Amino acid sequence: MIKVAVLGYGTVGSGVVEVLEKNCKQVAEKAGEELQVGYILDLRDFPGDPYAHKVVHDFQVILQDAEVRIVCEVMGGVGAAYQFTRQALEAGKSVCTSNKELVAKYGAELLEIAREHGCSYLFEASVGGGIPLIRPICNALTAERLLAVTGILNGTTNYILTKMDREGADYGEVLEKAQELGYAERSPEADVEGHDACRKIAILSSLITGKHVDAGQIHTEGITSITPGDFAYARAAGCSIKLLASSRIQEDGSVYACVAPFLVEASHPLAAVNDVFNGVLVTGNMVGDVMFYGPGAGKLPTASAVVADVIDCAKSGGGATPCGWTREAASLGNFSQAEHVFFVRAREADREAVLAAFPVDRLLEAEGGAEDFGFFTKAMEEGTFADQYEKLGNKVLGRIRYLAG
């Protein structure tokens, strides 16, 4: 029997307890040993909860119990979570987490500490919730030279964009509804400004390059300026609008990463990823594109991924899934040299000036767009586009990058 400690009895933490309880038979079979919740660390008490007697307020109790070999850090943040994770690993206890902020920031360091202390630091749940994603990338697509990852990694923004598309509604209106339904937080910035997706693509990029990709250096745009007008043009072009997080490995090993809304052609597999679901397309030099799709968040899916990591720790006795992500900094390509096709929307009155500023590929008509017009550019460098965009000032009403099917 292995004692597991759960740090944080919130949504994911209570999910971990539920998965361990409800699927105890499957879990024990796969782990080769029974797993039991030994402690739950939380600042609060939970009178009446069947696990109330497991709740402790002091992490040292967990740290000093030699029977606790695996710790689930599902409390979030990069303060106490970082300290506790470090201390657990230094004590030889494996840590499994859903905390993408911590993994993105300190993943390389914590993996190194784990290696030095003969234990594991696993984080399948930190990207794509319940979707098996990190394991397939690290342990299944092993015969590949991985070239790129492109994903819908944030369920909240995907829900908002799906609703805007289906209902023709305003961003603000849909956000409010998503907040009422609990799909968006009261302070939605981390989601809608793209920061959450940015952390996740930083983690995936680090795993693929084997080097540390700094989330702070990734070009990141959110969805707050997407309008119903953009969706009208998207429909006319046979596209959806999706917030994509992507990372492309260059020949020289450097990485172009960005988070931004894209017009995605309907025939592209990511175009069909709707509502709160996530989808991640991984490109290898032999297999081409494979996609992983499923619930990118939610109590039980996320908890299931955490428990799968716990099982790996139990099975391996601490030597689970060594993935090659070192502290060496990855070289990030100069984003201004990345090439994209842009969709541009401008006022009819400025047609001539705007069309003259870009290499135009094709014009686009949209219903209700009498006073404005849209077009796709040819593929062009981000820097060149940005220069022209700036020069035109408020003549350009909006621009969204484009992903063909």
Place this chain on the structure above:
Amino acid sequence: MIKVAVLGYGTVGSGVVEVLEKNCKQVAEKAGEELQVGYILDLRDFPGDPYAHKVVHDFQVILQDAEVRIVCEVMGGVGAAYQFTRQALEAGKSVCTSNKELVAKYGAELLEIAREHGCSYLFEASVGGGIPLIRPICNALTAERLLAVTGILNGTTNYILTKMDREGADYGEVLEKAQELGYAERSPEADVEGHDACRKIAILSSLITGKHVDAGQIHTEGITSITPGDFAYARAAGCSIKLLASSRIQEDGSVYACVAPFLVEASHPLAAVNDVFNGVLVTGNMVGDVMFYGPGAGKLPTASAVVADVIDCAKSGGGATPCGWTREAASLGNFSQAEHVFFVRAREADREAVLAAFPVDRLLEAEGGAEDFGFFTKAMEEGTFADQYEKLGNKVLGRIRYLAG
């Protein structure tokens, strides 16, 4: 350095050699050791081929070389392939294969032999080609009680159905074109009659239940009787037509498995899986639905999956991925008790008789269907449906099962 032997220098075999050569750096890193093609077994010679000097015609040469620790069986069939696999495993050499026919038939036995001789029998490439599927099911979704698998597992039939849908063309016409393009074989029965998908769902069902599911007992229908008229109704119902292979685990551990064409509602993630691509939806009791999508066949994707298995064998020294599939026979549920919703198409002249025979859910109008009509039944047992269907004789023009989104 580990010597790898490749049995069969056909499409997949030459792919395996190509992946090992082109991605030798990645492969060696992941395997922890260099992998080298030691022998290629084929009846033919390949003068001029850079690997011509590796070609042997006698399996005993491979068997007796102690340096060969891993054998890739990519020759197909259940004759010599079975003998060679057995002999290799009995000699303690791990075997990696793409041979679904062999795995479906002898998987449990060969896994047992591998366990007894301290080596591995791996077959990621046997289902879903290059899509990581068996590993996620066996090694990632470990915290789940798996409830069901539903997949588009045959690229040839999916290509044909996609073409019929897009072009309104006849089955025979599209098949002929697919044969010209090499997407369908000259003797297409294994694909179009559903046998290939049946073997694959038998393998997945065996992995999920841990017991041997006999492909011969799975209810299997092909796509040969699907008509452009069916597609007209499908469009009217907002559906695609897909050949689905599915397996559902009952509470008592028994399995309902079948292969048959389904009307799939557009909002279902499998509806967007088109052309030669495969997609597999796995349902767990905690995570809900996750989908794996990608190239289900093809030289390099399939070879990439074989080489990923080779890497696992190399890393583990023969103890790779023990999956719980024993020789015990799985209990297959009585298919006549499985419940489905059916789409039924009949002659306008027989409207009254046909409608009276089924519990009708809703009628369906389709363009160009002036002389016939269609409707969905309520969910009903296969047996009950079959009885009525038989009684009505040629009054019913066609029936296809239905999968909601």
